[in-house]
Amino acid sequence: MSTVSEQVKRLAPELGKPVAAINGDFYNKQEGYPGDPRDLQICRGELVSSPTGHTCFWVDTAGNPRMTNIVSRFRVIWPDGTATPFGLNEERPNDGAVLYTSFVGPSTHTSGGVEFVLESTTNSAWLPLRAGQIYVARVREVQRSGDAPLGANSLVLSIGPKLASHLPKVEQRAVLRIATETLPDLTGVNAAIGGGPTLVRDGRAKEWHGFQMRHPRVALGWNKDFIFMVEVDGRQSNLSVGMSFSELATYMIKLGCEQALNLDGGGSATLWVCGNVMNSPSEGHERPGANALVLVQRKDDAKSTSESRNLANRSEPLATDRQPAEH
Structure with missing residues (x-):
């Protein structure tokens, strides 16, 4: 601030x-x-x-x-096709999901839950994060202790402990889709x-x-x-x-x-x-x-x-x- x-x-x-x-x-x-x-x-x-x-x-x-x-239409689309809404660069609730970029600092400042460190897949659009896009991301690492580090070219999807048990199992190198759509459309x-x-x-x-x-x-x-x-x-x-x-x-x-x-x-x-x-x-x-x-x-x-x-x-x-x- x-x-x-x-x-x-x-x-x-x-x-x-x-x-x-x-x-x-x-x-x-x-x-x-x-x-x-x-x-x-x-x-x-x-x-x-x-x-x-x-x-x-x-x-x-x-x-x-x-x-x-x-209105936010932000969501992560899991490998099985199901989707979960997420917030951006904010405090993560125990029953919610938040996507973090380097704007929040060097780490997510979270505790517990499950965090997926995401990287770009070959030939896919990547950062900076923009509105109205669908990003294809690969899980580089799965962390369960919270406070995952943030890099200039990485994203971290943080899942609260209450929500994590209800989501499909995701392993390292799994491919996720990150949608940043809004209503109305803010593309560009x-x-x-x-x-x-x-x-x-x-x-x-x-x-x-x-x-x-x-x-x-x-x-x-x-x-x-x-x-x-x-x-x-x-x-x-x-x-x-x-x-x-x-x-x-x-x-x-x-x-x-x-x-x-x-x-x-x-x-x-x-x-x-x-x-x-x-x-x-x-x-x-x-x-x-x-x-x-x-x-x-x-x-x-x-x-x-x-x-x-x-x-x-x-x-x-x-x-x-x-x-x-x-x-």
């Missing part, structure tokens, strides 16, 4: 000049996998976190910003981030019943001409008490947004512009988070980022605190 400012500093120079950033998705704060995004994350085309059904922001292959609920998508709830859809604010408390808020909105990154300070009586979801939705419409969604707020709420944090964080300092949405200006861009109609030409939306393990 790291702050928005720290995540911006880590962006590769070849991506362009960062001009604005906001914090991203809600995340796990518990021990084991702190900083695990609640929902989907795709960073430069690579899957980092699996969707869980909440509202997500993504950029389609034509460069258009999109907002919808994403370069950037996606979780959030929610939806604030504005097709120019109309969502109706709210309850959830009227005011807090610091962060929202992302857009219309056919502009993208809006909005932060609202709160929990500071001498400055601002924040906004409710209803108030935030109304404000996004006032700005001209046709679509808008909420992102993580509260103590996480951060707006960074051209090297400076522009807001007053409610805890008095930036809070580390899981990921961030960063807009960059590329060297071949002649106009300001705010003048772009094509978000994909100007954005590197998904900085992430998770970094591939060093090997």
